[in-house]
Amino acid sequence: MKNQPRANTEVAVNLKKYSLETVRYAAHAASAAARVFIKLKGPATAVVEFSPTGKLPGPKIAAAFRAELDDETLRAKIWAANSELRDFMILKALSTEPARAQQDDSGLTPEQEKELDDLIAQVESEIKQEAAAGASADPLGITKTWEDKYGAKKPRKKN
Numbered sequence: 001m002k003n004q005p006r007a008n009t010e011v012a013v014n015l016k017k018y019s020l021e022t023v024r025y026a027a028h029a030a031s032a033a034a035r036v037f038i039k040l041k042g043p044a045t046a047v048v049e050f051s052p053t054g055k056l057p058g059p060k061i062a063a064a065f066r067a068e069l070d071d072e073t074l075r076a077k078i079w080a081a082n083s084e085l086r087d088f089m090i091l092k093a094l095s096t097e098p099a100r101a102q103q104d105d106s107g108l109t110p111e112q113e114k115e116l117d118d119l120i121a122q123v124e125s126e127i128k129q130e131a132a133a134g135a136s137a138d139p140l141g142i143t144k145t146w147e148d149k150y151g152a153k154k155p156r157k158k159n
Helices: 020-030 057-081 083-094 110-137 146-150
Strands: 009-013 036-038 046-051
Touching: 009 057, 020 036, 020 046, 020 057, 046 057, 057 083
Parallel strands: none
Antiparallel strands: 009 046, 036 046
């Protein structure tokens, strides 16, 4: 048997429930499995015709299209609801404001800041004391580098 051409499947869409743009976007989602043609049939109806191009039958493509119509309607509602936020973010990204001086926003009270400064000073003084103690703090020379312990590498004599 030869491959018989697959039958086209048509879906009528009420344009009072779905906008033509929503129908177009939903049809685009189904265009990977079929060729899609959208025709207006009066002012309130659009007919979407699917000509399958692969193994997926027309009724399954039509069912996927109907599900995509509802999904696309939700996307359109979200898009419309977020238009003010989107416009604000785009305006904010494109506008240039003079740089503001950064405020000290550490969230600490003045007492906590003083205590933190005291701790930092204490740690710094301990580090200085340990550095001054030097060799007595490391009698085995564990913290010394190889170069400090054995000297720098001497150049070889070339023959």
